[in-house]
Structure formats: structure tokens, C-alpha cells
Amino acid sequence: MVAIIDYGMGNVASVQKALNHLNVESAITANHALIKAAEYILLPGVGSFMQGMKNLKERGLDTLLTEEVMHKKKNFMGICLGMQMIMQQGTEPELNLGLGWIEGSVEKFNMPELRIPHMGWNEINVINDTYYKAVENKDFYFIHSYHVVPLDPQVIAATVNYGSNVVASIQKDNIFAMQFHPEKSQVSGLTVLKAYFS
């Protein structure tokens, strides 16, 4: 069972819809007991880093998730904001602390000729194909103004080119995260979700 974390930030319904399509059982919840009992934790998110962290803290989810993922090594998937918040710190709208599971920060796209946010379909370059093996068309849907900058290049599972090569996906031990929205990336996205949850 996948616990889709409900912390008042965005598109939990689409994520669940995608999992339903794959016959993967899930529950949208902020209930600590339910989260502890779940086999997987999925942290989605649309919105600002600061607001996201605030909402997690208010529900005691920052400490709970850290306990479940970092200490109990539960399988974790982070999507979009859910990938950004696992970093040590973010800068949206100003400098503030993340969950701190991956060393590094979250930075805003900052090239003069680039339109911000990075919004639309883009092709990823897979570096670690553990969960990308079955994906044929590597176009995924991105929608973000900030991107993660991990200190350790070994955790980078995929990059995407927007201005320069930025991190599109991270994989480290029980943590798997992506900047794009698999639930919005039609067949390709569903393939990645299926690879992780089955």
C-alpha cells in the first residue's frame, strides 16, 4: 500500500488516479499510523518550497517521514516539489531548510534567455536505468522554476536539458525521486510508476 502524503499541497488526486490505473493500492493521508503501516511513501507536491515545508511541519510529517524513510528505510518516491523538499535547503521564495535527506540545495533557473518556469514536455537523459529500463519514449512533463543541485553526482538518475543539464531524477538507496510528473506523462510516466511500485 502506498501512502500518498496529504499535506495540503496540490495534485494528490492525479497521482492516485495514475496508481489506480496501475492497480496499485494507495491512500491519500496525513495520518501517522497509516503512514507507518504503508509499504511505500509517496510525496507529491505542487507549490512553493517554503509553503510545502511549513505544511509538513504543521502536521508533524517532517519528523515522521524522516523517521520512516531515513531510519526505517521505507521505500520513498518524491515527485516535483516532493523531490525538492528532500534536499538540505531550498531558496523558494527565500533560503529555508528542507528535509535534509540528500545533501545539496534547490536553485532557481537563472539564464537570461530561458523562459521560466520550465514548462512542457522534455526528453530526459537516463544515467541510472533501474526504473527507466522499460520506458521507450523518454519525454516527460516538467513544470518547475527551481531545480535540485545535489552535492554527490552519484545520486543523479537522470538529467534533462533546459538551458544546461539539470537533475531530472534522483536515486539513492530507498529514495527515488523525479522532477517531472509521471502522473502527467502519459505512457512514459505510467511505465516509471509501474516499474517502482510492482
Place this chain on the structure above:
Amino acid sequence: MVGNPVQAARVYNSRGVDELVFLDIFASEQKRKLNLKIVAEIIKECYMPVAIGGGISSIDDINNLLKIGADKVVIKTMALSDIKFVKEAVHFFGGQCICIAVDAYRGSEGYLVYNKLGKNILLRDFIKSIEDCEVGELVLTSVDNDGMREGFDLELINEVCRTTRIPVIAVGGGGNMQHYNDLFSKTPIEAVGSASIFHFTQFTPLDIKKEIASLGRPVRL
């Protein structure tokens, strides 16, 4: 809108459109909200991004839509009557969920923003105010060309692309492949929105994508 929106969404999803924009264009005027039940059913059909608009005037409205699966919301009327609301929405949800729709038409001294508030608003000024809010996207509709299927207003699109760094979706005028060829070869636009061409002609989204690809512009096939 022609026909059943849920059915239309199903077809668009199967045809691999990159994104769906659903707008209830009379909501603001009729002082009512979107029918969330229908919106939820439309979103259920879609495994690609969906932007929803129509009568959005509060943070709650936006939250309700995001909760049922909308990826972005489209705001038009409130952007004209209360720009502070747009700033508030961006602060709360992040700019990537907030899309501003603007209807532009040719005035004697340049492009103006079509509005029902009786105001004379220069497009250039409006775009500047929107950019200050750091919204994620601008849906730019040419009032003169919309629904006519006689081509896009290239001058309008070029002017707006020059004026702003926000991603712009050009809407209004697509009727045959030459129109899209002109659009993507004569302007730096990176996204186009169409509807009439799919309802009233035999062209499909894939036809348009292939046309764009033939120009060497990146597009998902």
C-alpha cells in the same frame, strides 16, 4: 465548446495532446463557479497536464481545483480587476500553477486587452503587471483571429514574445497546416493552443505536431 467535454477529453488524451485547457468562459459573467463534478470527470480522462479556468476569484477556488487534480488554473477576469489576488495566488501555490489568460485585439494605437470592465488597457502594460506577479504562463488569445481558422496573428505573437520571459501559449486562428508552419517559423513561440480546427476540420493534433517537427522545432511525437 461543441459536444460533451468529458468525451472530448477522452479523445484528446488518446490522441496524445501535450496539455488540455478547459475554460468555462461564462462563469465570471454569470457570477458562478465551475462545476467541479464535471471538471473532475474531465481530469479523470487525462494522463497529461490539465489547466482549468472559469470564474476563479479566491484561494479556495484554486485549492478546490488543484485538489481534484488540476495542474494549473487559468485566471482572466481577476487579473484585470484585482492584480493583488494574482500575487497572492502565486505566493500561495507557486507561479507554476497560475496561468493568466488574456484576450488581445488590435486597437488604433496598438494591441489592447479585451475586457468587460469598460477599461482601456494597453496589452503591453497588462503583461508588465502580470510579469511582476511571477505567474507561470500566459495564454494569449487573439480576439480578431479566434475561431476564424484563417491563421494566427503573427504580429501580436511576436510582440508579446519580445515583451515577456513568461512562457506563452498562442491561441486563436489555426485552421490548416500552413498556419502552424507560419506560426512556428515566423515567431519564437513555443506552444500553441487550438480547438476549432479539431472540432470543424479533419486535422488531428498529430498532424500539427508533425508539421512543427518538420520545421526542426522540438515536439513530442
